[in-house]
Amino acid sequence: MVLNLLKTLISIDSSTIPGANEAVEFCGNWLKSHGMEVNYLENNGRKMLVTEVGSGEFTLVLNGHVDIVAGNHGQFFPYESNGKLYGRGSADMKAGVAAMMAAIVELKQYKLGIKVQLQIVSDEETGGENCSGFLSESGYRGDFVICGEPTGLRIAIQAKGILRTDITVPGKSAHGSRPWEGINAIEQAYEIFKQIKNLPFAKESSEYYMHPSINLAKVAAGDAYNVVPDECKIGLDIRYLPGQNPEEILEQIKGISPEISVVSGWQADPINTDPKHPFLNHLDRVIKRHPGRETVYFGQHGSADTVYFAKHGIPAIEFGPSGANWHGDEEYVEIESVFAFRNILVELATELIF
Numbered sequence: 001m002v003l004n005l006l007k008t009l010i011s012i013d014s015s016t017i018p019g020a021n022e023a024v025e026f027c028g029n030w031l032k033s034h035g036m037e038v039n040y041l042e043n044n045g046r047k048m049l050v051t052e053v054g055s056g057e058f059t060l061v062l063n064g065h066v067d068i069v070a071g072n073h074g075q076f077f078p079y080e081s082n083g084k085l086y087g088r089g090s091a092d093m094k095a096g097v098a099a100m101m102a103a104i105v106e107l108k109q110y111k112l113g114i115k116v117q118l119q120i121v122s123d124e125e126t127g128g129e130n131c132s133g134f135l136s137e138s139g140y141r142g143d144f145v146i147c148g149e150p151t152g153l154r155i156a157i158q159a160k161g162i163l164r165t166d167i168t169v170p171g172k173s174a175h176g177s178r179p180w181e182g183i184n185a186i187e188q189a190y191e192i193f194k195q196i197k198n199l200p201f202a203k204e205s206s207e208y209y210m211h212p213s214i215n216l217a218k219v220a221a222g223d224a225y226n227v228v229p230d231e232c233k234i235g236l237d238i239r240y241l242p243g244q245n246p247e248e249i250l251e252q253i254k255g256i257s258p259e260i261s262v263v264s265g266w267q268a269d270p271i272n273t274d275p276k277h278p279f280l281n282h283l284d285r286v287i288k289r290h291p292g293r294e295t296v297y298f299g300q301h302g303s304a305d306t307v308y309f310a311k312h313g314i315p316a317i318e319f320g321p322s323g324a325n326w327h328g329d330e331e332y333v334e335i336e337s338v339f340a341f342r343n344i345l346v347e348l349a350t351e352l353i354f
Helices: 002-010 017-033 090-107 129-137 185-196 246-254 278-289 306-310 335-351
Strands: 039-043 046-054 059-065 079-081 084-086 115-121 144-147 155-159 161-170 213-221 231-240 261-268 297-300 316-318 332-334
Touching: 002 017, 002 084, 002 090, 002 335, 017 039, 017 046, 017 090, 017 115, 039 129, 046 090, 046 129, 059 090, 059 129, 059 335, 084 090, 084 335, 090 115, 090 332, 090 335, 115 129, 129 306, 144 306, 155 278, 161 185, 161 246, 185 213, 185 231, 231 246, 246 261, 278 335, 306 316, 332 335
Parallel strands: 059 115, 059 144, 144 316, 155 297
Antiparallel strands: 039 046, 046 115, 079 084, 084 332, 155 316, 161 231, 161 261, 213 231
């Protein structure tokens, strides 16, 4: 059941808003055909659905996205090879979605001691604000959240925070044939960037991270070849560690030079879920029942829809099947891990009582 479901999902090009909405509708129709009640929601043209089984005070949220990055035509014709299923979105994260759908349909037959809520969203790859952000702000938060991203059935209990900032660096214009008479703002901006990489915050480390990530993402300067640019704006994407303070990071950057302008942009807090949470203790026991599986905690460098739940104090993790090359031409998921993920979710829900 789960493998055929996954193949059909992969065949839907959900890299556009209409395509992602089509994938959500397909998931809803599939769930309804298996006896589930489905609640569709829409925000700013993005569709999502929520369905739920069980009863009790504790709600486990399973969150997954069906939107993908664009792929080549052949990637929408999934094929199997050596225990792997290839196709765009196979790992990121239609395998997780298919396994969660199969799990919640199976859970419908049990008398559960908790509620299990499945959320399928359509905009994680573009930030998640219109779906998971909207759901969390609308009260669909639960008590513990699993985002079924491809983690190799390891448990991401941490994720770096996001700090985006624009820095304007001044220079002095001059004729391009006499650059020594001016101050090239592009060169000055690159020197500022190199100094940022050597600031104290950039050298900090933690249990799961060697250092924060600092990406020079944008450069805007100059409008003619024969003019020394007198201003350069650079955009940085900084992924900072749990425990670091974004305001302190900005102050360190501003301290490089009084002449630069530093403007903060979009921010997202880090994920830092307590590994001793009772739910994780139970997940640990379930994972170890499966031959060859061990519980491994780690930290993600990137961000997922977990941020929208952690914002409200809800413990959240990334946990899902094994795969590789997501966003690449040879994206695949390991088929056995999809079944293992579904089985782990079923065991988790049937044995939990809070």
